[in-house]
Amino acid sequence: MLRLHGFAVSNYYNMVHLALLEKGLAFDTATVYGCQDETFLAMSPRGKVPVLQTEHGYISETSAILDYLEELGEGRPLLPAEPYARAQVRALVKEIELYIELPARSCYPEAFFRNPVDPAIKDKARGELLAGIATLKRHGRFAPYVAGEQFSLADLYFLYSIDLAAAVGQKVFGLDLLADFPAARALLERLQQNPHVQMIAAQKEAGMPGFMAFLKSKG
Numbered sequence: 001m002l003r004l005h006g007f008a009v010s011n012y013y014n015m016v017h018l019a020l021l022e023k024g025l026a027f028d029t030a031t032v033y034g035c036q037d038e039t040f041l042a043m044s045p046r047g048k049v050p051v052l053q054t055e056h057g058y059i060s061e062t063s064a065i066l067d068y069l070e071e072l073g074e075g076r077p078l079l080p081a082e083p084y085a086r087a088q089v090r091a092l093v094k095e096i097e098l099y100i101e102l103p104a105r106s107c108y109p110e111a112f113f114r115n116p117v118d119p120a121i122k123d124k125a126r127g128e129l130l131a132g133i134a135t136l137k138r139h140g141r142f143a144p145y146v147a148g149e150q151f152s153l154a155d156l157y158f159l160y161s162i163d164l165a166a167a168v169g170q171k172v173f174g175l176d177l178l179a180d181f182p183a184a185r186a187l188l189e190r191l192q193q194n195p196h197v198q199m200i201a202a203q204k205e206a207g208m209p210g211f212m213a214f215l216k217s218k219g
């Protein structure tokens, strides 16, 4: 059986968790925080979560895990059948990851842990975030899902990147990144009605004290 390693506060872990639930695959979970211990690096070469344990071995990197799950060909597909449409979903995934999640992440210390971020890094992140949101406005279809009529991998990245990016916009830059993006706000509301999304949100809340204790133990 598949085993998902990671922790419920991690947005990347939650992308894979939601994919497994939506696809209806059998799996269980094991709590582990990303770290540089040799034993964990043997599972995840860069020391990050999520990691998927399969009958063949471990897979790290969210997009590789999600592709693997699609290629198993079991359960509900989260990519369209047609190659051009698949490429559009993958492009949206990359755009959200590279141009929204990653610049927002560079400001997480200040937004969520009261840990000031270097002004030069913030400046760069602000410009990149604005360009990333503009990219999503241009490319996303929101009909009602990011890539069109079907829930897809792009919605996983959207759901678990946009909320954090919006919080960074608000807390670090005093910007409402979704102010003139009603389609994105409507999709967030729709996705939050999904029982699996609600379950993951409850697990995130329940996992917060353990994660904070882990951070404290690292000093």
Ligand SMILES: N[C@@H](CCC(=O)N[C@@H](CS)C(=O)NCC(=O)O)C(=O)O
Pocket: 009, 010, 011, 012, 013, 033, 034, 035, 036, 047, 048, 049, 050, 060, 061, 062, 063
């Ligand atoms: N590129 C990785 C990013 C995953 C990632 O950033 N995971 C974070 C948690 S959300 C992590 O493991 N951080 C722990 C660390 O860096 O020590 C992926 O796509 O899976």
